[in-house]
Amino acid sequence: MGLLATKSSCSYAAARVLVTGGCSGLGQALVKLLVADAARVLVGDVHAAAPEGSLPPGVDYLRLDVSKDEDWDAARNWVESTYGGLDVLINNAGIAAGGRIDVADMDEWRRIVDINLLGVARGCHTFVPMMKQQGSGQIVNTASLAGLVHAPAMASYNAVKAGVVAISETLRSELAPSGITVSVICPSFFRTNLAESFGGKDVDMEASGTEMITKAPRSADQVAAVAFAGMKAGKFIILTDRDGHIAYAAKRFARPVYDRAMLTAGKRVGKGTTPVPPALDKLRARFAKPGPRGDGEARS
Structure with missing residues (x-):
């Protein structure tokens, strides 16, 4: 099983895939593309059950809060017992944050680090042993252009997304001998419901950030199409716009x-x-x- 590739084409047909944060936004758009490519997909998200109509028919669902170690343990057990292994892990779940360094408080920092950065680390830590045992696998981490380009008034978001890029670069060389490839998606602003997760003290910066997300020229589907092509090509840094x-x-x-x-x-x-x-x-x-x-x- 897994990503099947030839010199002329590649496919996720029959690949066993876990997508975190897959009920909306970029994750949801990637799920649709994977299903269209005949992959077996498990979505992990924070809802007790997938919201009605959020996932294509045939997609499996598991409640998975990426900040909870026990949820990752449950996801590994589910994958082992149901799929017998995992070919592709897409660490996509995340929240928005932003603000001036003297306005955003430490609770905001702790929350975004726990979800956006440690959520990725937990996912990799959980499923790399399984992929090593198989001798194959693909890890795709969703970062952001903010992981590469660090604009003012976005310190916490820049920091965690830069951390995701750093984890990805580290694992790219660390896991290559085990047959595991790594990609990191780095989109600029695109239209999604990410702005709903804002909740910090710098309301001026968050209001501007919300406007930039809701009025962005790109849709989640457009970003996903470029990201999906990059994943199939095995690109490391995937810039989508x-x-x-x-x-x-x-x-x-x-x-x-x-x-x-x-x-x-x-x-x-x-x-x-x-x-x-x-x-x-x-x-x-x-x-x-x-x-x-x-x-x-x-x-x-």
Whole structure:
């Protein structure tokens, strides 16, 4: 079983897959693509039962709070007894957070670290032994462009997503001898219900973040389609949109320009407005060029 690949095609047909946070947003969109590709899918989410209509027919469901060790133990036991193994683990569950360092409190930090960072660590810790025993597997971790590009007023979110990228990079080389591949998805803002998980003290930053999510030009389905293709191709860092390519390329290859854009954006923080759009606007103006179908790509 598992990801079946040839030089011309690859498929998740018959692959046994666990997707956390799969009842909505990017996780839900990936579940639909996996089912269409004939995978066997188990969704883990915080609901006692999957919300009606949230999952395609035939998808298995298990309540899984990624911050609870006992829930991960239950998921491993379920997978062992029902699937007999796991081919693909998609650590997708997460929450939104943001705020200025002197406004967001330590409870917010502890919550996002426990869910967004340790949730990924728990998932890998739980299922890597199973994959090692099989001699094969794929781990896909959902990070964010914030894991690669660190805008002002987003310290907690930047930190955990950068941590997810770091875990992914570490495991990529650590697990390769065991036949386990690793990918990390790093999307920019896209339309999803993620904003509903905001709940911190910096209400100005969170209001701006909510607006950026709800008015983003990309849908979860669009992001998932790019991510899914990257997963199938075995890419490590999967950038899903033009903004991501521009910002990451600027940071790597034109650091002075990138730094100026971020420092300029930081001046907006005191005004209570999010600095991310102005920073991206500056980088787009400097590095974007027309691409196929009116899209753009980063000059490097």
